[in-house]
Amino acid sequence: xxxxxxxxxxxxxxxQEVRWCPGxxxxxxxxxxxxxxxxxxxxxxxxxxxxxxxxxxxxxxDMNTYGMHSFHGRAPAIATGLACARPDLSVWVVTGDxxxxxxxxxxxxxxxxxxxxxxxxxxxxxxxxxTKGQYSPTSExxxxxxxxxxxxxxxxxxxxxxxxxxxxxxxxxxxxxxxxHLTDVLRQAVAHPTPALPWSRSTRTATSSTTAPSTPSRxxxxxxxPCCAWNTASPTGSPRTPTRSSTTPRTRxxxxxxxxxxxxxxxxxxxxxxxxALRTTG
Amino acid sequence: MTYVIAxxxxxxxxxxxxxxxxxxxxxxxxxxxxxxxxxxxxxGACEPVCPVEAIFYEDDVPVEWKDYHKANVEFFDDLGSPGxxxxxxxxxxxxxxxxxxxVRAA
Amino acid sequence: xxxxxxxxxxxxxxxGAEIIVNTxxxxxxxxxxxxxxxxxxxxxxxxxxxxxxxxxxxxTVEALKDSGLTHKDAERAKNMFALxxxxxxxxxxxxxxxxxxxxxxxxxxxxxxxNVTAFRAGWNYGETxxxxxxxxxxxxxxxxxxxxxxxxxxGNLALALGLVTAADRAQLPLFLGSYPITPASDILxxxxxxxxxxxxTFQAExxxxxxxAALGAAFSGSPAVTTxxxxxxxxxxxxIGVAVSLELPLLVVDIQRGGPSTxxxxxxxxxxxxxxxxxxxxxxxxxxxxxxIPADCFDAALEAxxxxxxxxxxxxxxxxxxxxxxxxPWRIPDVAELPDLRVEFATTPNRPDGSFWxxxxxxxxxxxxxxxPGTPGLxxxxxxxxxxxxxGNISYDPANHDVMVRTRQAKIDGIDVPDLSVWVVTGDxxxxxxxxxxxxxxxxxxxxxxxxxxxGGRVATAHLHHLNPFPANLGxxxxxxxxxxxxxxxxxxxxxxLRARFLVDVCxxxxxxxxxxxxxxxxxxxxxxAEDTQDEEGTEATGVH
Numbered sequence: 001x002x003x004x005x006x007x008x009x010x011x012x013x014x015x016q017e018v019r020w021c022p023g024x025x026x027x028x029x030x031x032x033x034x035x036x037x038x039x040x041x042x043x044x045x046x047x048x049x050x051x052x053x054x055x056x057x058x059x060x061x062d063m064n065t066y067g068m069h070s071f072h073g074r075a076p077a078i079a080t081g082l083a084c085a086r087p088d089l090s091v092w093v094v095t096g097d098x099x100x101x102x103x104x105x106x107x108x109x110x111x112x113x114x115x116x117x118x119x120x121x122x123x124x125x126x127x128x129x130x131t132k133g134q135y136s137p138t139s140e141x142x143x144x145x146x147x148x149x150x151x152x153x154x155x156x157x158x159x160x161x162x163x164x165x166x167x168x169x170x171x172x173x174x175x176x177x178x179x180x181h182l183t184d185v186l187r188q189a190v191a192h193p194t195p196a197l198p199w200s201r202s203t204r205t206a207t208s209s210t211t212a213p214s215t216p217s218r219x220x221x222x223x224x225x226p227c228c229a230w231n232t233a234s235p236t237g238s239p240r241t242p243t244r245s246s247t248t249p250r251t252r253x254x255x256x257x258x259x260x261x262x263x264x265x266x267x268x269x270x271x272x273x274x275x276x277a278l279r280t281t282g
Numbered sequence: 283m284t285y286v287i288a289x290x291x292x293x294x295x296x297x298x299x300x301x302x303x304x305x306x307x308x309x310x311x312x313x314x315x316x317x318x319x320x321x322x323x324x325x326g327a328c329e330p331v332c333p334v335e336a337i338f339y340e341d342d343v344p345v346e347w348k349d350y351h352k353a354n355v356e357f358f359d360d361l362g363s364p365g366x367x368x369x370x371x372x373x374x375x376x377x378x379x380x381x382x383x384x385v386r387a388a
Numbered sequence: 389x390x391x392x393x394x395x396x397x398x399x400x401x402x403x404g405a406e407i408i409v410n411t412x413x414x415x416x417x418x419x420x421x422x423x424x425x426x427x428x429x430x431x432x433x434x435x436x437x438x439x440x441x442x443x444x445x446x447x448t449v450e451a452l453k454d455s456g457l458t459h460k461d462a463e464r465a466k467n468m469f470a471l472x473x474x475x476x477x478x479x480x481x482x483x484x485x486x487x488x489x490x491x492x493x494x495x496x497x498x499x500x501x502x503n504v505t506a507f508r509a510g511w512n513y514g515e516t517x518x519x520x521x522x523x524x525x526x527x528x529x530x531x532x533x534x535x536x537x538x539x540x541x542x543g544n545l546a547l548a549l550g551l552v553t554a555a556d557r558a559q560l561p562l563f564l565g566s567y568p569i570t571p572a573s574d575i576l577x578x579x580x581x582x583x584x585x586x587x588x589t590f591q592a593e594x595x596x597x598x599x600x601a602a603l604g605a606a607f608s609g610s611p612a613v614t615t616x617x618x619x620x621x622x623x624x625x626x627x628i629g630v631a632v633s634l635e636l637p638l639l640v641v642d643i644q645r646g647g648p649s650t651x652x653x654x655x656x657x658x659x660x661x662x663x664x665x666x667x668x669x670x671x672x673x674x675x676x677x678x679x680x681i682p683a684d685c686f687d688a689a690l691e692a693x694x695x696x697x698x699x700x701x702x703x704x705x706x707x708x709x710x711x712x713x714x715x716x717p718w719r720i721p722d723v724a725e726l727p728d729l730r731v732e733f734a735t736t737p738n739r740p741d742g743s744f745w746x747x748x749x750x751x752x753x754x755x756x757x758x759x760x761p762g763t764p765g766l767x768x769x770x771x772x773x774x775x776x777x778x779x780g781n782i783s784y785d786p787a788n789h790d791v792m793v794r795t796r797q798a799k800i801d802g803i804d805v806p807d808l809s810v811w812v813v814t815g816d817x818x819x820x821x822x823x824x825x826x827x828x829x830x831x832x833x834x835x836x837x838x839x840x841x842x843x844g845g846r847v848a849t850a851h852l853h854h855l856n857p858f859p860a861n862l863g864x865x866x867x868x869x870x871x872x873x874x875x876x877x878x879x880x881x882x883x884x885x886l887r888a889r890f891l892v893d894v895c896x897x898x899x900x901x902x903x904x905x906x907x908x909x910x911x912x913x914x915x916x917x918a919e920d921t922q923d924e925e926g927t928e929a930t931g932v933h
Contacts, residue, residue, distance in 0.1 A: 017421065023327030028305045031323040053650065071619065071650060073594060103567070103594035131568040134576070134591060146577040147568065147591045177305050179321070180365050298458065331460040342417045 007038040014064040020055060025176035026123060030062055032182045033121075037063075040090065040190060047090045050079040052099035055130045056123035059094040073103030076111035076120065083116045091117065097124040101137040101157050109166040119189050122159060123176075283340050284319040285328060286354050288347035290336035291315055293386035299328035299337060300367065309357070309364070310372040314380045316357040321365070353377040389413060389444070389470070391422035400906075403436045406522075408473065410466070412445035440519050444469055451509035455502045465506035472510025479525045482511065534719050541718040543682035543711035544571070547641065548578035550689025552585050555611050557690070558697060558729040561586035563610040565601030567594055567620065570653040571709040572643040575615045595623040599640070603627060606636040607770065609733065609760035611693060613639035618647045618660050621667065628702050629668040632796065634770045635747075635756050637696035637703075639689075640664075640674075644708040644827075646902045655902030656710035658827040659878035664704040665856060665885070671793045673800040675699075676856040678706040680830035683718035685711060688853070690727060697731050699803055700755040706855075710828045710904055734759035734766055744768060746780040754799035801857050808859040810850045819848040820870035820921040823914055824894070826852040826882055828904065829875055835907035836914050845918040855882070863890045870921040873897060875910060 012034040020026045037047070047065040051057035053072035060067025070078050075093045083091045093111075100108055100122050111118060127145070128134040134147040138159065142151040163171045170192045172185045287299075291314045299315065300308045307321035308328065317328070317337075329337045338344070343351055357377045364370040375381075390413040401407070414427055429441060448469040452462040468489070475482055486504050493500035514520045541549075555562035564587065566576045580589045588605075592598035599614040606612040616624065621642050631638045644660045646652025664676045675695050679688035685707055696703045734757035737744045744766045747756045759766040768780060776783035777791050810822070811834075825833045830851050837849045850865070852858070866872050866886065872894040874883045880896035887894060897913050899905055 018324070020325070022330070023302055023304050023325050025304050027323035027325035031305075069650075105593060128568055131570055131573050134568040134573065137593070147573075147580050147589070149577075149580050150583065179305065298460075330463060331458065333459045339417050341420075342415055 007044065009035045009038060011044060012037045012064050014062050016061045018062050019058060024055075025125070026056060026059075028176045028179065029121070029123060029182065030059065032176075032179050033186070034063070035179075036183050036186045037065075039187075042090050046088065047092070048079075048082060049092045049094055050075045050082065051094040052096075052104060053130070054096040054099045054128070055125075056094055056096035057099060059121075073099055074107060075099070076104065076107040076118070079118050080111055080114065080116050083118055087117065091119070093118055093120040095120065095122050096129070096136075097122065097126060097138040097159070098128045098130075098136045101159065101162070105137075109162070112163055112166040112168040115169060124159060126156075283324050284322040284354070285317050285324070285326070286338050286340055286343050286351045287315050287317055288336050288338060288343060288350040289383065290334040291332075292380055292383045294334050294336070296333050298331040298333060302327040302331050306366040306368050309361075309367040309370065311357065311376045311380065312372075312374055313376050313383070316354050316377070318358055318363065319355050320358075320363055349379055353379040389466075391419045391424060391428075394428065395422045395424070401437060404438065406438045406440065408440045408442055408470070410444035410470075411441045412443050442473070442513070447509065447513065448506050451505055452502050455505065456498060457502055462502070465502055468503045468506040469510035469513070472507040472512075473514045473520075474510075475507075476511045476514030477520065477523050479523060482507070529717075533717055536719040538717040538719050540715050541683060541686075542574075542713060542715040543679070543685040543707055544574040544643070544713070545578055546683055546718060547679075547685040547689050547705075547707060547712075548575045550686040551575075551579065551613055551639070551693070552582050552587060553686070553726060554690050554693035554729055555587070556585060557726055558611055558693065558731055560609065560611050560731065561588060563587075563602060563605035563612045564589045564615065565592055565598040565603075565605065565612065566590070566615045567592050567598045569595070569617045569620050571645055571712045572615045572617050572620075572641065574712070575641065575643075595620040596627060599624040599627040599638075602638055603631055603634075603636065606631070606638050607634070607761070609758070609762075611637060611639075611697060613641060615641040615643070617643050617645045617653070618663070619650065621660060621663055625667045626669075628674065629670070629672045630772045631702040632668070632672040632674060633772045633774075635700045635796075636770075637693075637700055637758075639692050639696055639703055639705060641689075641705045641707065643712045644706060652902045654709065656708045656828065656904065657877055657900065657902055658706065658708045658829070659881065659900065660706060661826070661855060661878070661881040662884070664706060671797065673797050674702050674704055674856070675800055675803055675854075676704040676706060677854055678827040678852070679711060680825075680827065680851050680853065682711050682714045682716050684853075686718065690729075691853075694727060694729055695803055697729055698755065699753050699799060700758055701800065704856075706827060708828050714828075731758065733763065735763060737765060745778050746770065747775060748778050749795070749799075754795060754802060803857055805854040805857060805859055807861040808850055808852065808865060810848045810865065819846040819918075821847045821914070821918045822866070822869040822872045823847055823849045824852065824866075824872055824874050824882075824886075825849075825876070826855060827877075829877060832905035832907045832910050833875060836905075836910035839907065839911040840915045840918060843915070845915050846922065847914055847918045852882070855885075858889065863892075866890055866892045866894070871895060871917060873914065873917050875899075875905060875913070877905070 018027065018030065040047075044065050049060040049063050049065060049067040051060050051067070051069050052075040057069060057075075060069050068078065075095055079091050079093045082089065095104065100120075108120075111120070124138055126136055126138045126140070128136050133145055135143050135145040135152045137154075137157045139145065139152050140156055141154065144151050160171055160173055170189060172189065174181045174185045176182065287308070293313055295310065295313070295315055297310075297315065300310075304325060304327065305321055305323055307318040307323075309316050309318060326339070329339070338347075340351060361370070361373070389410045394407070394409065409429060411429070414429060419425075419427055429439065444466050445463055448466040449459060449462045451469070452465060455462065471485065472482075474480075475485065485507060489503045489507065490500045493503065514523075551562055551564075562579070562585070564576065564579050566572075566589070568576065568591070576589060576591065579587050588610075590598070590601050592601055595616055598616070602612040602614045614624065621640065624640065628640060642660055642664065644656070644658050646655040646657040647659060651657070658678070661676070664674065677688050677692050677695075679685045688705055688707070692703045692705045695701070734744070738748050738757060739745055744759065746759060746768045749756050759768065770780070771782070773782050774784065774789050774792060775781060776785070776788055777795065783789075823833055823837055833849060833851070837847055840847055848869070852862075867890075872886070872892060874880070874886065874894050875897045876882055877899055879898055879900065883894045883896035886892060895917065897910075
């Protein structure tokens with residue numbers, strides 16, 4: 001899909017004012033994606049961002065590409081239709097932990113196992129930001145929020161485990177504040193091989209659901225659905241870790257080490273003060 | 283676009299802004315702090331916390347300090363984009379504009 | 389507090405109004421974002437107003453310089469400075485505010501102290517600054533409220549307390565299945581705090597799971613409720629239909645907001661009436677109620693619960709963003725005034741042969757019995773497939789389906805609702821014009837009608853709380869007037885229902901801007917209609933009841 005375009009970061013900035021809280025890690029992700037897009041070599045008109053509802057889902061308005069700010073949780077379904085009908089487009093889904101893992105749980109797992117040509121960016125801040133502070137499917141157990149004044153009872157999702165369990169062919173996790181690592185993950189996601197004839201992918205999927213495959217041995221399909229999960233949670237021990245109350249001790253998986261050469265300690269949390277405050281307010 | 287640290291920071295270097303920055307793009311010089319114009323993501327978290335109101339959005343830098351925008355840019359001429367002040371550590375020099383400022387009385 | 393707010397709200401102010409402006413926020417960038425090339429404070433844009441420029445942020449930070457707070461935290465107290473200034477302007481007592489601040493921040497005394505300091509600094513600024521030469525005194529309300537113990541309450545809080553009270557009066561544990569959505573989330577938050585009243589709240593993974601869980605709880609014998617806004621109702625429509633078919637008590641609280649689709653989440657728009665009435669497949673009637681002021685949300689919740697529990701049906705409660713977030717004094721009722729909502733569960737077989745028919749209805753209410761799991765001998769199955777009247781067995785029989793559809797409709801039509809009263813605002817006398825509203829238009833309509841009557845116009849007004857079924861006397865009432873004017877914040881949904889039902893040619897006056905009617909504009913429309921009808925000939929009107 002390379003072209004002779006010489007696009008710059010500025011080409012990908014829309015004229016809309018970005019309306020996240022000051023300090024929000026979403027700014028860093030936006031800046032990184034806008035900086036990365038020129039390297040895709042794809043014309044702006046061939047790129048589409050589809051989002052759901054939530055703070056993260058304002059993303060399409062800030063990208064000077066085609067975009068759809070759809071409704072809560074349904075972006076993968078809409079993006080699937082778009083990608084099937086127009087395999088020539090570069091389709092990206094932007095979502096959050098609430099939008100993706102709560103109402104969208106169903107659509108997400110099917111989008112992943114279907115291997116449609118989508119790239120799903122999930123901004124995980126472990127809280128419902130837009131509606132002002134309810135717990136989310138990734139909030140830790142015991143989290144005190146406005147809707148869980150006595151602490152959340154549910155075991156949180158691990159987005160990566162969920163994606164792998166849904167047979168996603170590409171899964172990655174990074175930090176919004178680590179621009180190099182984030183860019184590298186984006187690069188790998190895009191490099192994840194796309195079939196030359198994307199229409200056959202759709203046909204094959206339809207056939208396999210209704211009749212037995214004609215080939216005697218089932219060859220695993222070439223991976224086509226990159227899924228990237230961005231975890232903006234603070235590494236344990238960071239000075240900006242919000243206070244967490246936990247009724248049962250849990251083992252936290254430490255975040256992956258940064259791929260940026262030369263960086264020592266893991267980067268600081270990029271969760272903004274508002275989301276941190278929402279997570280600590282009962 | 284970017285935010286710019288201007289004259290009130292010289293010889294103060296309170297560093298409250300560094301605590302707020304989600305992308306670690308505020309670097310420490312000898313007498314003042316500098317925001318990396320390419321690494322800044324325009325989130326605006328630094329501006330309200332400066333106790334001496336030294337930080338301005340690029341378009342709002344007061345006329346008498348407009349050269350500080352260039353200073354913030356040129357400071358990084360030979361550093362490139364280090365990718366995080368925490369990793370780089372303090373830089374033992376200043377932009378000539380800052381270096382030439384009279385020493386602030388305590 | 390900033391240029392954007394000035395631009396957005398300037399048009400709402402009458403000439404000569406006082407505007408306090410936080411000059412610290414009028415930076416070049418903020419002005420540019422608000423669409424001003426030069427500052428309106430310099431170029432005289434608000435020349436028709438009394439402008440008080442105040443360096444609010446700077447003064448607040450200055451007042452708190454010894455407080456130990458960071459610059460950023462000190463800035464956050466500027467709203468307390470503003471409150472202090474306004475308290476001086478309106479001669480409001482300050483002790484209550486200071487007590488509130490110290491209580492709210494009891495665990496962080498340094499913040500309490502800072503807020504109180506900022507508040508007092510604002511007060512002192514008003515007192516000592518010459519630009520504030522005029523202040524106002526607001527006398528205590530003597531006649532507007534019934535004597536009793538009052539508290540300030542918002543619509544959502546009143547609704548939440550009404551739900552807790554209803555469950556308590558039914559002596560059953562309340563179950564809420566919900567999902568966060570603006571502007572209904574507060575009800576979820578408030579109910580989560582009342583575990584001590586046996587309230588169970590469940591934040592589901594989505595809207596459908598929220599109502600699904602509530603339906604399950606209703607089957608188990610809990611008064612169940614789901615809270616949402618317009619888009620959530622759209623998602624819940626299938627489950628509401630199931631509740632109609634299963635005939636289980638279930639409250640669907642819709643805090644209406646601007647639509648369609650995601651619409652305007654923070655703006656008010658009572659425009660879901662037709663969705664509540666008809667938004668399901670097949671014939672699936674659901675009672676619909678709407679409170680008219682924030683305090684009424686408490687009573688509306690009780691009434692909705694009464695209907696749901698008595699008639700075993702889902703019930704729509706249509707509030708809106710304006711009522712939800714608006715607040716007013718509310719007289720705390722005596723327990724003795726509250727209705728008895730106790731339910732009799734079925735405990736014994738209802739057939740002579742010792743069997744139990746889940747759809748053997750009460751002859752008065754047409755409600756089926758409510759037999760909950762755990763009751764021995766009454767085991768039965770419910771489902772959304774059409775069922776035989778009486779036995780509840782699956783039935784595709786054509787005649788039976790017709791009977792069931794009409795019976796479900798008759799059950800709703802027969803719900804006992806109070807007659808509609810016509811309210812006389814001031815004075816008395818014949819009126820040929822009736823202004824009829826529903827929901828939050830009550831405030832603007834009442835103010836507008838008062839203005840028209842004060843100028844000698846003759847107009848009666850009434851406000852519907854029960855929209856399905858309508859009060860039994862509504863048709864007769866409508867035909868008594870030469871003209872019925874229905875102001876609505878949608879494209880005429882109530883007008884459509886009234887026309888269809890009563891063949892009365894009501895006049896619709898609509899506005900769909902996400903903000904309430906302005907009383908002055910509405911008064912002009914009402915006055916024009918009143919003058920028209922006074923000139924008309926026709927049947928004698930007796931507008932006073």
